[in-house]
Amino acid sequence: MQTLSQLILSLGLIMSISLVAIGWHPAPASAAPIIPNPNELVQVVQEIESLDAMRSGLASSLEGSTEVPTMQTMKDVCRPVGMRAMQLSQEHGWQVKQVAKKYRNPDHAPGNPHDQMALAKFDQDPELIGFWGRATVDDQTGTRYYRRIDVEASCLTCHGLKDRRPQFVKDGYPQDLAYNFNVGDLRGMYSVFIPDEIQSAIQNAVN
Numbered sequence: 001m002q003t004l005s006q007l008i009l010s011l012g013l014i015m016s017i018s019l020v021a022i023g024w025h026p027a028p029a030s031a032a033p034i035i036p037n038p039n040e041l042v043q044v045v046q047e048i049e050s051l052d053a054m055r056s057g058l059a060s061s062l063e064g065s066t067e068v069p070t071m072q073t074m075k076d077v078c079r080p081v082g083m084r085a086m087q088l089s090q091e092h093g094w095q096v097k098q099v100a101k102k103y104r105n106p107d108h109a110p111g112n113p114h115d116q117m118a119l120a121k122f123d124q125d126p127e128l129i130g131f132w133g134r135a136t137v138d139d140q141t142g143t144r145y146y147r148r149i150d151v152e153a154s155c156l157t158c159h160g161l162k163d164r165r166p167q168f169v170k171d172g173y174p175q176d177l178a179y180n181f182n183v184g185d186l187r188g189m190y191s192v193f194i195p196d197e198i199q200s201a202i203q204n205a206v207n
Contacts, residue, residue: 040194041145045130047088048096048147048190055081059154069158069166085190093198095137098149100188104159104169104178108188112137115191118146123186135193142195151185159187 058077062069085096099115100108110116114135122128130147151159158166162179169176181187 040198041132041143043092044094044145044192044194045147047092048130048145048192051081051084051088051096051190052147052149054084055149056152056154059152061154062157063154065157069168071168071172073166074158074168093195095191095193095195097191098188099191100149100178102177102179102181103188104173104176106175114144118144118189118191119186122146122148122189126184126186137193137195140195140197142193142198145190145192145194147190147192149187149189151181151183151187153183155181155187156183 058080061077062073067073082098085098088094088096098108099110099119101110101116101119103109110119114133118131118133121131128148130145133144133146135142135144158169159178159181165176165179178187
């Protein structure tokens, strides 16, 4: 499985020889082409790895607990991850979110064909940690980074068998789909969108 260091070390090579592979096409001659900034892409990988480490660490607090999870448990374990994703979006001008085919929070449902194709790609290749692509979101072109989220043992406290879900989940999420997972299953992914206008601003700052 590809490690964080391998992902970062490969970014330079990816950006130098694989722009076509991520769907980049030159802009018209009258406009300067937007080429993803390798330094920012490295930062994206690092921030998302930190975010996933936060998620994993908070979830591990449920292991071995004999207390029945409550809504407060969800606020303590899950909410900080969503808040950090929002903070990253605000700090960097990115769009950071969690996406899942089997979602509990409707806000995490795949919102476009790009999300659906990315989830399918992770589902087909369990060894794939993350990948880049070009996308258009709300009429903005930009670079997209996807990073898988796998189910860990601690996740099964709330995402295991359907009949064993905590009562607050049954009561509060009648349309819940995020159950019957096993350890190692694809839980979902992080999706980061970097608008080209952010890339342009970086280029202008360094030129």
